[in-house]
Amino acid sequence: MAIRNLLTRKTLATSPLGMLGFRSLKTFSLPDLPYDYGALEPAISGEIMQLHHQKHHQTYITNYNKALEQLDDAMSKGDASTVVKLQSAIKFNGGGHVNHSIFWKNLAPIREGGGEPPKGSLGWAIDNNFGSLETLIQKMNAEGAALQGSGWVWLGVDKELKHLVVESTGNQDPLVTKGPSLIPLLGIDVWEHAYYLQYKNVKPDYLKNIWKVMNWKYASDVYDKECPES
Amino acid sequence: MSLSSCGSSSICSLSSGILVANDPSSKLSKRRFTPSISQPGWKQRRDSSDNNRGVSKVFGYYGLKSPPYKLDALEPYMSQRTLEVHWGLHHRGYVEALNKQLEKNDSLYGCTMDELIKVLYNNGNPFPEFNDAAQVWNHDFFWESMQPGGGDMPTLGLLQQIEKDFGSFTNFKEKFTEAALTLFGSGWVWLVLKREAKCLAIIKTSNSINPLVWNDIPITSLDMWEHAYYLDYRNDKAKYVNTFMNHLVSWNAAAVRMVRAQAFVNLGEPKIPVA
Numbered sequence: 001m002a003i004r005n006l007l008t009r010k011t012l013a014t015s016p017l018g019m020l021g022f023r024s025l026k027t028f029s030l031p032d033l034p035y036d037y038g039a040l041e042p043a044i045s046g047e048i049m050q051l052h053h054q055k056h057h058q059t060y061i062t063n064y065n066k067a068l069e070q071l072d073d074a075m076s077k078g079d080a081s082t083v084v085k086l087q088s089a090i091k092f093n094g095g096g097h098v099n100h101s102i103f104w105k106n107l108a109p110i111r112e113g114g115g116e117p118p119k120g121s122l123g124w125a126i127d128n129n130f131g132s133l134e135t136l137i138q139k140m141n142a143e144g145a146a147l148q149g150s151g152w153v154w155l156g157v158d159k160e161l162k163h164l165v166v167e168s169t170g171n172q173d174p175l176v177t178k179g180p181s182l183i184p185l186l187g188i189d190v191w192e193h194a195y196y197l198q199y200k201n202v203k204p205d206y207l208k209n210i211w212k213v214m215n216w217k218y219a220s221d222v223y224d225k226e227c228p229e230s
Numbered sequence: 231m232s233l234s235s236c237g238s239s240s241i242c243s244l245s246s247g248i249l250v251a252n253d254p255s256s257k258l259s260k261r262r263f264t265p266s267i268s269q270p271g272w273k274q275r276r277d278s279s280d281n282n283r284g285v286s287k288v289f290g291y292y293g294l295k296s297p298p299y300k301l302d303a304l305e306p307y308m309s310q311r312t313l314e315v316h317w318g319l320h321h322r323g324y325v326e327a328l329n330k331q332l333e334k335n336d337s338l339y340g341c342t343m344d345e346l347i348k349v350l351y352n353n354g355n356p357f358p359e360f361n362d363a364a365q366v367w368n369h370d371f372f373w374e375s376m377q378p379g380g381g382d383m384p385t386l387g388l389l390q391q392i393e394k395d396f397g398s399f400t401n402f403k404e405k406f407t408e409a410a411l412t413l414f415g416s417g418w419v420w421l422v423l424k425r426e427a428k429c430l431a432i433i434k435t436s437n438s439i440n441p442l443v444w445n446d447i448p449i450t451s452l453d454m455w456e457h458a459y460y461l462d463y464r465n466d467k468a469k470y471v472n473t474f475m476n477h478l479v480s481w482n483a484a485a486v487r488m489v490r491a492q493a494f495v496n497l498g499e500p501k502i503p504v505a
Contacts, residue, residue: 088414150415191415192456193456
């Protein structure tokens with residue numbers, strides 16, 4: 001048994017994997033959508049969903065994996081400047097993967113509860129923090145419409161202060177870049193690829209319609225987990 | 231528009247500043263002329279302009295300039311549909327938004343587009359009007375950076391300068407393409423003539439920023455906002471960029487801009503033949 005271990009160790013050391021030490025790099029893969037591409041019509045077209053998922057999200061994952069491999073390589077070589085140089089690619093592509101993974105769960109077909117307003121503790125919290133659900137929606141839509149370039153609009157919860165926030169982030173920055181204790185409940189992708197084929201430059205229409213397929217159940221579940229009733 | 235009244239070297243001023251000359255679709259608002267907070271520079275321009283007669287005058291702002299070709303002229307490389315939406319909706323939207331914002335702010339009246347952009351950029355802390363103003367300028371510049379039957383190669387002086395600063399045209403093309411494909415989010419890629427360094431360079435900018443804010447002289451540009459290519463190429467950015475380089479970019483326009491730029495940047499001693 002010991003000899004076998006010795007042998008495997010030696011192979012690892014000489015093989016490329018051996019450079020990484022004994023742990024192997026975990027790579028990421030495209031998560032499946034919990035619904036068909038066309039299931040969110042007419043709010044979001046099937047063509048957009050397919051491109052968004054299979055092309056855009058996949059590209060973020062591919063590039064994220066590549067950046068992580070390069071990072072691993074640079075770390076094991078002690079190449080500090082490459083490690084630093086790779087951070088923007090990791091933030092962008094990793095952020096893209098993280099954000100889109102949340103986004104797919106944020107949406108649900110109407111027949112599976114998409115668009116149904118939140119009840120329970122999240123519903124209360126929204127009324128307390130914003131006055132009403134309509135006010136929250138208006139606020140998020142205004143932020144989304146005002147966002148220049150590419151980015152996201154978030155409904156998040158500050159798990160330290162236990163209150164809800166509406167924030168926007170640029171490019172693929174995850175919500176946590178706006179505050180380390182912020183947890184995303186809902187995110188709306190306002191990159192043009194998320195709506196252009198269907199809505200062209202009329203972003204406000206996209207923002208109005210996306211609420212019809214918003215999966216409040218997911219948001220409630222996350223909220224209950226972060227802010228349990230004490 | 232004369233250079234003396236602008237106070238700056240407006241090299242690539244493509245949108246007429248004060249009154250819209252040729253565009254019937256522009257909006258002109260009539261309003262009583264009320265002098266507002268005077269700022270040095272603006273006041274002398276107002277006094278010398280025709281509009282200071284103390285009666286209600288027409289205020290002209292910026293108009294939507296048409297591309298120098300018909301909307302279907304760039305087919306099949308950039309579809310008519312894209313031009314209709316990109317120019318007719320996006321670009322027009324920026325112009326209208328800018329005009330609306332300028333209505334509220336009298337002190338910005340009287341600038342050329344170049345000056346307006348520099349003033350609004352505020353050295354990195356841009357005012358809210360910056361985005362719209364810059365995007366109007368950027369898109370004017372972009373339409374003129376393309377032509378039907380574009381692509382191919384630059385010639386004569388521009389080619390020589392490119393070869394001097396990038397080694398070869400092929401290398402330049404590679405670098406430009408790489409810049410376009412590695413841009414994160416929305417933005418533009420530019421070939422500029424750097425005033426201080428006196429050489430050509432490729433730069434990427436985010437959202438609506440353009441090289442005028444750093445006082446460099448743009449020679450050509452490529453719009454990498456998704457709305458520029460999504461209808462024609464979906465997410466295939468590489469195909470879009472290659473198509474631009476091979477079939478759309480107007481080296482004629484670039485050469486004209488280069489010639490004008492050399493009035494402001496000394497690229498070298500002239501070769502005076504010895505008798």
